[in-house]
Amino acid sequence: MSQRGGFLKSTRRKERSGYWFVLPYVMFFLLFVAYPLVFSFVLIFHRWNIITPMEWIGLKNLSHLLSDPQFFRAMRNTFVFLFIHIPLEIVVALGFALLLNSKISFRGVFRALYFLPVVVSGVVVTILWQNLYSYDNGVLNTLFTRIGFPRIPWLIDSVFAMPSIAIMATWKNVGIYIVLFLVGLQNIPRDLYEAADLDGATGTKQFFHVTLPMLNPTIVLIVALSTIGGFSLFIEPYVLTGGGPMQSTMSGMLYIYNQAFYFGHMGYAATLGFVFAVIMLLVVVLQRKTIEAEAT
Amino acid sequence: MIKSMMKMFFLFAGAVVFAYPFLWMIAGSLKPELEITNLWLWTSNASFHNFRQVLTKIPIGRAFVNSMFVSLSTTMSVVVFGSMVGYALARLNFHGKKILYTLILFTMMIPFQITMIPQYILMVKLGITDSYLSLIIPTMMSAFSIIVFRQFFLSLPQALIDAARIDGCSEVRILFKLIYPLSRSTIITVALLTFMATWNDVLWPLMVIRERSLMTMPQLVTIFVIGGEAEAQLGPQLAATTLLVARASSHPGVRVFPKILHRQHGFKRHKRITE
Incomplete structure (x- = not known):
């Protein structure tokens, strides 16, 4: 095998292991950072006590806050x-x-x-x-x-x-x-x-x-x-x-x-x-x- | 001469201000109820009565085990995953690397105020409130540790890693067998910071744990003191708090931590990113 081919192969291997290394964090990020951020934004427009279904109230939370x-x-x-x-x-x-x-x-x-x-x-x-x-x-x-x-x-x-x-x-x-x-x-x-x-x-x-x-x-x-x-x-x-x-x-x-x-x-x-x-x-x-x- | 005496005086006064309350607390935990409010530390009626009361009233031994298990699991996970992602960001090439790095920096700026309620709801949805999982999973990985590891790995010579690659070493082996032994001080720093933060946290446990046998030690002591169980008696309160401190001061943190902070300018630099 030529040296060039070997080098290419090793970079490709390198790339794949990069994905494996960051995969757990990406999953963690989606579940515990991205999802809560998006959900917190959704919650702002709702009235909810966890037990009953969510109720859309528009900007009432913000006007109540003010x-x-x-x-x-x-x-x-x-x-x-x-x-x-x-x-x-x-x-x-x-x-x-x-x-x-x-x-x-x-x-x-x-x-x-x-x-x-x-x-x-x-x-x-x-x-x-x-x-x-x-x-x-x-x-x-x-x-x-x-x-x-x-x-x-x-x-x-x-x-x-x-x-x-x-x-x-x-x-x-x-x-x-x-x-x-x-x-x-x-x-x-x-x-x-x-x-x-x-x-x-x-x-x-x-x-x-x-x-x-x-x-x-x-x-x-x-x-x-x-x-x-x-x-x-x-x-x-x-x-x-x-x-x-x-x-x-x-x-x-x-x-x-x-x-x-x-x-x-x-x-x-x-x-x-x-x-x-x-x-x-x-x-x-x-x-x-x-x-x-x-x-x- | 007078100047250095003055210096010593102020330093000593400071030491008294920072240490006396702890001494007073430890003394108080051994004193009978009536003598506690006395400023003098010595008592001739010292006994372990207060400690016995704490031990019979609350499952503090169990709480210690809980805290230890949760903090150790979190710390190990933060170190392993933090170093893996840090290594990938520092030494591997893959698509989306830049985006991921930016996202991680962004994550460090998100205040807990925003995510605490949705995270709690997530725990409820996953059905893991009142379990160790709810205490460990949300803090299993931290952006801060990733950045610290990335920064340190960038300072290692690339030739070292290349040599290992030519020898046919897998990236996993390079990280854990070759780089880990070289990263001891960074690992210790990350581990100590994570352990302390996890051990001392009360707000999150108060949110997700209601079952007494699963409570962490600081949480249980808080509930003991502000709930009615201490029956407004100072002695048992101080005894419970002393037990909590006994753990902390035996912890290498007290001795090693200021030194590390002092030495590692890295800490300061990375902390700045959180602003």
Whole structure:
């Protein structure tokens, strides 16, 4: 057999095995990605509780959503969460990353300790903080009364409840962002600092004119990840407050879950999911544009 | 000197903030009910009473086995299929390769909010709610793992694969016998991320599992705490949560994970695609 024929044969074999390799995923994609996407779109125009036949209602789900105060409440709660969570998280994570980004003993130990809440299940963190936040004898209020502060109604006041959840989420996730900032910090070329030194820029100036702009991609990533996290908030309000007090911690996910599994409104739940997802993607894109524009 | 002392002080304060709640919880699980709210960790009346109560009230051992089985099956499947598709995308030629790659990138951007209700309905239609299948099948393959594997396989020298092909090796053997040993760190990264995500998930199990004996561990503990079973007693709640953590901290994730994240710039790059 000529060499050429052998080569052709081997490419053909290569192609066929390519199909075999991706076939399982293509089937998976059709069943668990494409079908749900199409079906979610179909559900938007139907009223359905799974048991009785589907009923076509046109745009009623969408018009109901636009006049649903609970939907707007969930939206508002999500933004309250993001408004506190994102800045707090960036400041805390960057602070610790800067501290860790120097020759320091026990660096690995500290990093691992900060990372502990990330690895632990959200359920654990939530149950733990439920006890820390307890009004009468929670750890935080006991500490506060010891040093002469008044008790704070962490989870039982509609003004405090969402910020409390935002603080808890920061505590849980900050470890991952510390590591991301550390990677970002170590990717900044040394000579930028040397040039800044030569130009007489001091520590703070270097931070604002070298470090921070160079960390821009990391900040974009962190803002996007925590926005997605904020829109996906579920177990925290589910365990801590059940969405209360006075709907102040009702998150998008929890509202979808309740609509689907307490009221059996599958069509409306799918509509909510669709709208929340679209808003989330818009927010992420907008944030990205703003942050990247600021850097230049 | 003063500067480094200050640094140490802040780092140490941070360590206390992140570690104390866990210590308080473990201490609380061993304390009698009345002493739990005490800030001090030590008690002279320590006992396993709370743990015994948890063990008699809920099938937490069974839940552990469920979680382990589901997470391990999912992880194995994600690694095997992820690497297969990743290899095909990186090193094989076939029609529709570009389209498939674009579709996979697109899949990573679909939020769970959109697919959760239709996926649940699909489980109902297939008649597999309240079974292990409903916990494993929807997460059997992940776009994220495919991309990670593809990226890594692209960095391997083509000459290596060509040599194996000339020797008459089948593509399956090339992947599993030749490339797998070279991909250990990538496999570990994907496996850890998948295992953690599956183990910690509560929302999906809450949707598809109602039967107590099939519940995953985080799900069962959630139900135990917010349902009436803990009878508003703190001790058993903390004991149940401690059992859940005991698993997590014995998990190599705590030690290895931050290191991997740190080392693998790949992670950061791929995560960015999800934005």
